[in-house]
Amino acid sequence: MSVYTPVAEAELDAWLRNYSVGRLQALEPIKAGIENSNYFVTTSQGRYVLTLFERLPASELPFYLDLMAHLARHGIPCPAPIADLADQYLQRLHGKPAALVTRLSGTSIERPGERECAEVGALLARMHLAGRSYGAYLENPRGPKWWRLAAADLKPFLSGEESALLEDELAFQAQHRFPDLPRGPVHADLFRDNALFEEGRISGVIDFYFAGVDCLHYDVAVCANDWCLDANFGLEPARAGALLAAYEAVRPLTPAERAAWPVMLRAAALRFWLSRLHDFHLPRPGMLVHAHDPAHFRTILECRRAS
């Protein structure tokens, strides 16, 4: 269960008077997600998601909320933060920083085909173009700096084999940084469960709370490692081809980006192997139910290293 902070209907109805969204009609906790407390909120005006931030530093929240607002007003189907009557996106509820965002329609899909991979590739490219005019800056919070911190935290918990793999990959990545690739705000967590589909079209991208500024191409690699897996953890050529072709139809890759692809795929695998190891060995209270198996991304990393 990922809802840490309970919210009562009467309390929420009173809190909603800070907004111009009408009266509360229904409140339902959302069990998915491991970082925040989330609720579906239905009012006389519409459908929203209420998020109470349990982990993120308050100083970073404006980056995420303003990024979603920026992308939404560029036509990207992402949750749009609702401003309160004081014209602020960030409120407090139950002593926690809290925000109300629009709820998108659609459902996530478990087994994407080429068509769905093309949809997500095109949307990712549109998101990257729209993000270029976003002014705020936050370094990717799960980027190379964090990899090294996480690796140090994890040291006591890893087998000799795991430690060797981790050290070797960190050394490889340190030798392959790309300061000249196009950078900008990236979602950095656009897995299948963070995309919604409706009638075969992508209708939403959700959960921007791992976003930051990084190589745009890294975002594509994060996607590919989840959307395009074959049964042996390799990239299935048809789906990976569809994702990349649709991306490039909107934002063509530079030669330097193309050359960096294998390294990006390894970086994307490393990042999720590390965070899943971290969640597994050093869980925060209340989040165990949704901890993912670290072995999945270890296998993906080994597969990318071998290819």
Next chain:
Amino acid sequence: MSVYTPVAEAELDAWLRNYSVGRLQALEPIKAGIENSNYFVTTSQGRYVLTLFERLPASELPFYLDLMAHLARHGIPCPAPIADLADQYLQRLHGKPAALVTRLSGTSIERPGERECAEVGALLARMHLAGRSYGAYLENPRGPKWWRLAAADLKPFLSGEESALLEDELAFQAQHRFPDLPRGPVHADLFRDNALFEEGRISGVIDFYFAGVDCLHYDVAVCANDWCLDANFGLEPARAGALLAAYEAVRPLTPAERAAWPVMLRAAALRFWLSRLHDFHLPRPGMLVHAHDPAHFRTILECRRAS
């Protein structure tokens, strides 16, 4: 036919690359509306309305577009302008100022009942609350100053009886101004055809191009004169009561506002009688098909004066 400026599909598809909304799939002129050229635009991303501004001064357009953006991010279901890749709402197309806004779902209703009047009343109040934090200022472009200008233009075309009625009402209104009533951005044209309904709920308010800053209560009077008419042009008590009660549940009226209600209803009738006379006697080329009969609001004005 209200589309003055023709737009070709190839031209629009190229123009849309200024945005991150995907490729053009369909383009359809909108025949309603008498002030701008409007098109329904469907892209691989979603459904939009393209507006080419034919009449409004370019300097005033940011007030309207930023107001819609402000209200949309407060959760008001109004068209949300889409920012282009340079982060601007206002573009140019075919030499005209142009903007792309979201297309809302729903249809307008011709014969509202108490429930629909309550829906529009509550939404109007939420819009007024959300508008309070809007920073830009534009005087209601169809306010008292414009009444006098329009009356002067119309003088040669009016019968003696019409002139007498107009002069008398202008004199009455000049004696009854309310500088102390709550003011803010008002829609100022929220007739039935500018509201969309879906499954019995109000799903959209459209056409903000007569908006400006004025008494909030005036906006309610404009609504009531259209939504709550009985067969004799009076206000039907059940519908007017539903509209006002729903409005007051969100934003209670002050005693001064309550006292000003009969004057507001007359002001709202006068404004539309004048603009319809103006469109009738001094039409712009191409707009005749949609010119409304001025007699309708003359009768409403006479009815409000008598009651």
